[in-house]
Amino acid sequence: MDGQVPETKKLILDELKHHAPFTVLGALTGIIIMAFLYKMPHKAAYNAFYVFHPLHVILSALVSASMYRNHKCPTDIKKCKHWPMIAIGFFGAIGIATLSDSVMPFLGEKLLGMPHAEAHIGFIEKWYLVLPLAAVGVGIAFYRPSTKFPHAGHVLISTWASLFHVIMAIGQSLSWVYYVGIFVFLFLAVWLPCCISDIVFPLLFVGKIEE
Numbered sequence: 490m491d492g493q494v495p496e497t498k499k500l501i502l503d504e505l506k507h508h509a510p511f512t513v514l515g516a517l518t519g520i521i522i523m524a525f526l527y528k529m530p531h532k533a534a535y536n537a538f539y540v541f542h543p544l545h546v547i548l549s550a551l552v553s554a555s556m557y558r559n560h561k562c563p564t565d566i567k568k569c570k571h572w573p574m575i576a577i578g579f580f581g582a583i584g585i586a587t588l589s590d591s592v593m594p595f596l597g598e599k600l601l602g603m604p605h606a607e608a609h610i611g612f613i614e615k616w617y618l619v620l621p622l623a624a625v626g627v628g629i630a631f632y633r634p635s636t637k638f639p640h641a642g643h644v645l646i647s648t649w650a651s652l653f654h655v656i657m658a659i660g661q662s663l664s665w666v667y668y669v670g671i672f673v674f675l676f677l678a679v680w681l682p683c684c685i686s687d688i689v690f691p692l693l694f695v696g697k698i699e700e
Contacts, residue, residue: 508644509680515648516675520668522652527659531605534656538590541650542611543622546586548643549683550626554578555634557691571631577691578627583612583619589682590650595658597674601667603658644683651678 529537557577591608598606611619655671 505680508683512644512648512676512680512683515645515679516672518645519648519652519675520672522649523656523663523668523671527656527663529656531657534653535609538609538650538653538657539611539615539618541646541653542586542590543615543618545590545643545647545650546582546611546619547622547626548646549586550578550582550623551629551635552643553581553691554627554630558630558634560691574630575627578630579623581691582623582626585682586647586650587612589647589678590654593678593682594651594654594674597670597678598655598658601670603655604660606658609654609657644679647679647683648675651675 526534554574554577557574561574587610591610595606595608652675655674
């Protein structure tokens with residue numbers, strides 16, 4: 490266990506560093522989209538949010554559960570206890586996707602003084618959509634575990650989910666100050682929660698990282 494903490498810390502820092510440039514690129518795509526769609530009607534932005542947020546949940550569940558499986562029992566799924574893998578994928582996806590897509594954008598909206606700031610919590614508003622998709626993501630991890638491409642998709646889709654949450658709150662013209670502030674919040678809302686969900690959270694439950 491003594492050797493686990495430095496090794497895990499190094500892996501986490503390496504992953505955060507590795508994903509920062511891609512998260513910057515994702516946030517830039519969000520700003521470009523916002524430049525064209527910031528006047529989108531609230532209902533349309535709401536519907537777009539509930540396309541990207543559930544997609545984020547399924548990818549997050551897949552990657553979180555896969556990360557746990559790949560480090561806990563990389564060669565034989567039969568050596569893994571199923572319930573920890575299910576819980577890690579499910580709660581990691583639901584909790585941290587909500588933080589990334591809803592809570593942090595809402596805080597940004599309030600700080601920027603957006604008139605229609607409101608937290609849309611997917612597992613409450615549309616539990617019948619979000620919760621089953623988290624289960625699907627975990628199920629895929631049992632048979633086709635993957636942490637590479639899904640994480641890239643996870644970051645981009647999370648950016649767009651956060652973006653449409655912000656667009657719902659705008660209700661006004663945007664100055665360059667708003668664009669800078671939104672870029673910062675998009676980056677933070679995606680980079681830290683997504684890496685925590687995909688990397689930090691599942692590794693907390695791995696007794697020893699296996700090479």
